[in-house]
Amino acid sequence: MKLAAYYLERLKGNKTAIIGLAFIIFLVLTALIGPFFTVSPTQVNFSEKNLPPIGFSSEQSEYSAKVGGLVMTNMHGTWKHPLGTDGMGRDLLSQLISGARVSLLVGLLATGLAIVIGAIIGVSSAYFGGIADSILMRFTDIMITFPFLLLLILIVYMFGSSLALIILSIGLTGWTGTARLVRSETLSLRTRDFVIASKALGASDLRIIFYHLLPNTISSIIVLATLSIPGAILAEAALSFIGLGDPQVASWGNILNAGQNDLQAAWWIAVEPGIMLFFTVISFNFLGEGLRDAFDPKGDYN
Amino acid sequence: MAKIIEIENLRKYYPVTRGFLSKKRGDVKAVDGVSFFIQEGETLGLAGESGCGKSTLGRTILKLEEPDSGNILWRGRDITKSRKNQLKEFRKDCQIIFQDPKSSLDPRMTVGNSIEEALIIHDIGAREERTRMVGELLLKVGLTLDYMPRYPHELSGGQQQRIGIARALAVNPGLIVADEPVSALDVSVQAQILNLLMELKTQLKLSYLFIAHNLWVIRYISDRVAIMYLGKIVELADKDELFENPLHPYTVALLSSLPGSRNRKVLRGEVPSPMNPPDGCRFHTRCEKKLDRCVSIEPEMKEVGKGHFVMCHLY
Numbered sequence A: 001m002k003l004a005a006y007y008l009e010r011l012k013g014n015k016t017a018i019i020g021l022a023f024i025i026f027l028v029l030t031a032l033i034g035p036f037f038t039v040s041p042t043q044v045n046f047s048e049k050n051l052p053p054i055g056f057s058s059e060q061s062e063y064s065a066k067v068g069g070l071v072m073t074n075m076h077g078t079w080k081h082p083l084g085t086d087g088m089g090r091d092l093l094s095q096l097i098s099g100a101r102v103s104l105l106v107g108l109l110a111t112g113l114a115i116v117i118g119a120i121i122g123v124s125s126a127y128f129g130g131i132a133d134s135i136l137m138r139f140t141d142i143m144i145t146f147p148f149l150l151l152l153i154l155i156v157y158m159f160g161s162s163l164a165l166i167i168l169s170i171g172l173t174g175w176t177g178t179a180r181l182v183r184s185e186t187l188s189l190r191t192r193d194f195v196i197a198s199k200a201l202g203a204s205d206l207r208i209i210f211y212h213l214l215p216n217t218i219s220s221i222i223v224l225a226t227l228s229i230p231g232a233i234l235a236e237a238a239l240s241f242i243g244l245g246d247p248q249v250a251s252w253g254n255i256l257n258a259g260q261n262d263l264q265a266a267w268w269i270a271v272e273p274g275i276m277l278f279f280t281v282i283s284f285n286f287l288g289e290g291l292r293d294a295f296d297p298k299g300d301y302n
Numbered sequence B: 001m002a003k004i005i006e007i008e009n010l011r012k013y014y015p016v017t018r019g020f021l022s023k024k025r026g027d028v029k030a031v032d033g034v035s036f037f038i039q040e041g042e043t044l045g046l047a048g049e050s051g052c053g054k055s056t057l058g059r060t061i062l063k064l065e066e067p068d069s070g071n072i073l074w075r076g077r078d079i080t081k082s083r084k085n086q087l088k089e090f091r092k093d094c095q096i097i098f099q100d101p102k103s104s105l106d107p108r109m110t111v112g113n114s115i116e117e118a119l120i121i122h123d124i125g126a127r128e129e130r131t132r133m134v135g136e137l138l139l140k141v142g143l144t145l146d147y148m149p150r151y152p153h154e155l156s157g158g159q160q161q162r163i164g165i166a167r168a169l170a171v172n173p174g175l176i177v178a179d180e181p182v183s184a185l186d187v188s189v190q191a192q193i194l195n196l197l198m199e200l201k202t203q204l205k206l207s208y209l210f211i212a213h214n215l216w217v218i219r220y221i222s223d224r225v226a227i228m229y230l231g232k233i234v235e236l237a238d239k240d241e242l243f244e245n246p247l248h249p250y251t252v253a254l255l256s257s258l259p260g261s262r263n264r265k266v267l268r269g270e271v272p273s274p275m276n277p278p279d280g281c282r283f284h285t286r287c288e289k290k291l292d293r294c295v296s297i298e299p300e301m302k303e304v305g306k307g308h309f310v311m312c313h314l315y
Helices: A002-012 A015-036 A092-128 A130-145 A148-159 A163-173 A176-189 A193-200 A205-241 A252-262 A268-295 B054-061 B088-093 B111-121 B127-140 B157-169 B187-204 B215-221 B239-244 B249-256 B292-296
Strands: A057-064 A069-076 B003-018 B023-039 B043-047 B069-074 B094-097 B175-179 B207-211 B224-229 B232-238 B302-305 B308-310
Touching: A002 A015, A002 A268, A015 A092, A015 A268, A092 A130, A092 A163, A092 A176, A092 A205, A092 A252, A092 A268, A130 A176, A148 A163, A148 A205, A163 A205, A176 A205, A193 A205, A193 B094, A193 B111, A193 B157, A205 A252, A205 A268, A252 A268, B003 B054, B003 B207, B023 B054, B023 B069, B023 B207, B023 B232, B043 B054, B043 B215, B054 B094, B054 B175, B054 B207, B088 B094, B094 B157, B111 B127, B111 B157, B127 B157, B157 B187, B187 B207, B187 B215, B207 B215, B215 B239, B224 B239, B224 B249, B232 B239, B232 B249
Parallel strands: B043 B207, B043 B224, B094 B175, B175 B207
Antiparallel strands: A057 A069, B003 B023, B003 B069, B224 B232, B232 B308, B302 B308
C-alpha cells in the first residue's frame, strides 16, 4: 500500500494525467447516476424533433396543415433538451449518457479480458520457455497478423451483434500486445535471484507466477490496460458506426451512425458523440502516459 | 563425520546456438567433471576467477540447474534424477544465499512476507506462529522486529543480505550454498556478515559451500578450500595446507596475487574460452612449468598428501 501512495504522489505532478483522470471520473459518475436525472433516451416526441443544443438555432422545414405545405421555422435550443434532440425527438443528453455506459462497459470489460488472457499467455510463455514458448509466441504472431476490424466484422456478421459478443470478440483479439509485454518482462524477471530463491525453497510454478512474476509486471500491465481502453472503445464505436453494433443499445457509435444521415439538417446529432469519443479517448491516453511516467523509476517529477 | 552432500564427476554444459534455425555451435563447458564432498558442519571454500563456473557449480548441486551428467548424493541418497515433487525434503535441507542482496528479495514483498514464504511453502506453523517465527529469524540475523513490514528498497545492502540469510534459515537447513555473499558489500559490512555466518554455523551446525573470489574471505571462513579453473577443480586441500603449501601452478599464481606476498607470479594471456577449452591440462596455455605431456594428456586428480588433492602432471 505504501508503494501505491508513492506512485499516486508522483502521478499528482503530471497535470495532463490529472485532467484525464478527472474527466474519466466525471464520465464514470455521469454514466452511473445520470440516468436517474434525465428522461428516457428512447422516449419519442415528434413535436420536438431535431431541436438544436442550447445557444444554437437552426432553420427547419416543417409540414404545416394551415398552409397546406412546407414552411421554414427557426428552432431554438431549450433547457428541456440542453443538447438537442434527434430526428425522432429523443433527448440527446440522455442518449449520450447511456452511450457513456456502453463505452465504459466495453472499454473496461474487453480490456480486462484481453489483459487476463495476454498476461497468462505471456507469463507462461516466458516462464516455461522452450517448446511452450515457441508455440504460444507463433500463435500470438498469427493473431497479430489478422486484420482486427475485419475479423470483428466477420464475427458479428456470423453470430449477430449483441453487446456481449462485441465485448467478447474485442477481448479475445486484443490480448497480443499484453502477451508480448508480459513475456518480455518475465524473461528478465525469471532469472532474478528472488525467483531462484523461491525455486530453491521448493515453491510451485503457480506460486512463483502469481506471487512473484505477475506482481512485478503489474505496473506495466496497468499502463498498457489504460492505454488499451480507448482502442476497445473506438473498436465498438467503429463497429456501431458501420451498422454492426448492438441495435438495442444507444452507444456513441450508434448515435454517430444515425446522425450522419441528418448531417445537413441536424449536425449536432453526429458531432456530440464524436466530441465525447474524442475527449474520452484522449483522457485515457493522458492518464496512461501519466501512469507510465509515474511507474518509470527514471522519471522524476519535482 | 557424515557427508551432507557428495558430487561425482558433475557436468553442466550450456548449448550455444546461433542463426535462424538455431544451429548448435558448441557448448559452454561451465562445469566439466567436478567431484567433491562436504561434511556436516564443514565449510568448503570455492575460489577461482570470474567465469570459471563457480556459481554454476553451486546452482547445479542445488538442482536449480539440471546437471548433464554425474551424480549428486544428498545424505547418501542419489537425487540426480529426482523430479521436482520428490525434492521437497532436499529443498528444505539445502538453501542458497546470493551475491546481489538487492536482487535476491522480491521488491513487491515486505521483508516479513519474503521470509514467511519459506514457511508457507513447507507448511510450517499456523499463521500467528509463523509471524512469531519470522520475528525470531529476524533477531537471529541481528535485525529487529521493526523490519517486518518494510520493503527491500528501504534497507541497506547489509540489511538486505541479512534478510536473505534469514529466509534461507527459515526452513532449518543443513547446507547453505553461499554464492559470493559478501562481494557486493562494503568492507566493514563484509566483516559483519562473515561473522554472522560463522556464528550461525556453530549455533545451528550448518555446512557451507562458500563461493568467493576474494582469497582473504575464503581463508577466514573455510575449513577446506577448492580452487577452480575453467570448469574443473584443480586443487583441494585443508585451508592451512593449501595456503601454506600450494602445489598447482594456478593456485601458486593466485596466492601470489594477494597483497603482501613476495615473488609475485603474473599470469600471461587470457583465460581460454570455456566453449573450446585447451586439450590436455586446461592450464597449460598459461603455465610456467609446462611439460610436454601437459599439452596432450589431461592430468588426473591425485592425492599427494593427507586430504590434499591436485590435478597436475608435476606431482
